[in-house]
Amino acid sequence: MKLELNAHSKYLDAPRIRQFSSLINKMDNVINLTIGQPDFEMPQIVKKAYQDAISNNLTTYSHNKGLVETRHAVAQFLKSRYHANFDAESIIITNGASEALDTSLRCILNPGDEVLLPGPVYAGYLPLIQALGGKPVIIDTRETQFKLTPELLQSHITHKTKVVLLNYPSNPTGTTLSFEEVQALVDCLKTYPVFVISDEIYAENTLNGTHTSFAQFEVLHDQLLLINGLSKSHSATGLRIGFLAGPQYLIDKLTFMHAYNCICANVPAQVATIAALTEGVEAPKAMNDIYIERRNYLVDALTEMGFELESIPQGAFYIFPKITRFTENDLDFCVDVLEKAGVAIVPGSAFTDCGKGYIRISYAYHIDALKEGMDRLKTYLKTHYPEV
Numbered sequence: 001m002k003l004e005l006n007a008h009s010k011y012l013d014a015p016r017i018r019q020f021s022s023l024i025n026k027m028d029n030v031i032n033l034t035i036g037q038p039d040f041e042m043p044q045i046v047k048k049a050y051q052d053a054i055s056n057n058l059t060t061y062s063h064n065k066g067l068v069e070t071r072h073a074v075a076q077f078l079k080s081r082y083h084a085n086f087d088a089e090s091i092i093i094t095n096g097a098s099e100a101l102d103t104s105l106r107c108i109l110n111p112g113d114e115v116l117l118p119g120p121v122y123a124g125y126l127p128l129i130q131a132l133g134g135k136p137v138i139i140d141t142r143e144t145q146f147k148l149t150p151e152l153l154q155s156h157i158t159h160k161t162k163v164v165l166l167n168y169p170s171n172p173t174g175t176t177l178s179f180e181e182v183q184a185l186v187d188c189l190k191t192y193p194v195f196v197i198s199d200e201i202y203a204e205n206t207l208n209g210t211h212t213s214f215a216q217f218e219v220l221h222d223q224l225l226l227i228n229g230l231s232k233s234h235s236a237t238g239l240r241i242g243f244l245a246g247p248q249y250l251i252d253k254l255t256f257m258h259a260y261n262c263i264c265a266n267v268p269a270q271v272a273t274i275a276a277l278t279e280g281v282e283a284p285k286a287m288n289d290i291y292i293e294r295r296n297y298l299v300d301a302l303t304e305m306g307f308e309l310e311s312i313p314q315g316a317f318y319i320f321p322k323i324t325r326f327t328e329n330d331l332d333f334c335v336d337v338l339e340k341a342g343v344a345i346v347p348g349s350a351f352t353d354c355g356k357g358y359i360r361i362s363y364a365y366h367i368d369a370l371k372e373g374m375d376r377l378k379t380y381l382k383t384h385y386p387e388v
Helices: 007-011 016-025 044-055 068-082 096-108 125-131 150-156 179-189 218-223 248-262 267-277 283-305 330-341 367-384
Strands: 091-094 114-119 135-140 161-166 195-199 224-229 242-245 359-362
Touching: 007 125, 044 267, 068 091, 068 242, 068 267, 091 096, 091 248, 096 125, 096 161, 096 195, 096 224, 096 242, 096 248, 114 125, 114 150, 125 135, 135 150, 150 179, 179 218, 195 218, 218 224, 242 248, 283 367, 330 359, 330 367
Parallel strands: 114 135, 114 161, 161 195, 195 224
Antiparallel strands: 091 242, 224 242
């Protein structure tokens, strides 16, 4: 006997990226360039803090918002790094950035509320919104080099808009925004009664220039929720540590949702977070230097093969080339490359229809894997698209 689930559960399915991972697991000798997981070791100082916390029996519950020492460390980090002013009471330590987003949307969305997202967009956002009864509204940014502009934003906001969900630096495009571009969006957003959720999990992986946080603009303070964490910056995806910061009137209510979901975040990981944001705060720099080398290699290799790059990624660790010179069907292209060349890449359509005709390549992989992957891809193109 099968019992019926919530009607919105129909939106919960394996993301296209994970579907490709499943295919890879059934094949031998595949160069996997699909997953956005840093290939570096977590910094030793963070490891030691985690181990010491367990040895010292710091394995009981913390305050629902998290250890006050951890929240102070996060507040100081956000202030010194991004000029964002939050105190410890305005921060929740969450089980990864994903739980921070889930907690936020659960408290905000009513059925039928619209959430605006610049597309192409991270595939994991849409099912979560839909499972809560919300309606994702994709803003096509292909004509503006994958950047949301005030004009695009104004043309999509309606009386049903409840949330504008931003992600810069961006997954999948690697695009980020300048100070002036963020300022222009802030000037627009402040005039509308909407929540702004800024997922800045890749902020520390800004490769050129300095990341500008939406949280540094005080005029947005009462409507902004900021999401960040350790997963990408400190190669700590398995620690599941995220930060959720916002005005206290929102954070106090979101704390209850977070508490009923999981009580609190992993406490030894919270202790390790203090080390990451104090003694290990510069750890991302060494990673970013290597990411820049990998990105530059891919830019040259892909351009030489005939792929079109509409923008050079300035953050995160993804590149998003256009493939329409070869074919319009990005899904079939990726399947064929996987089966015939043994290279796993993600079809752009996994990131909404705005990604059709593109592919995403992750360079969170060793340069040797990237070179082997590009050599195989080059051979594949010569064989199957000799006229291009």
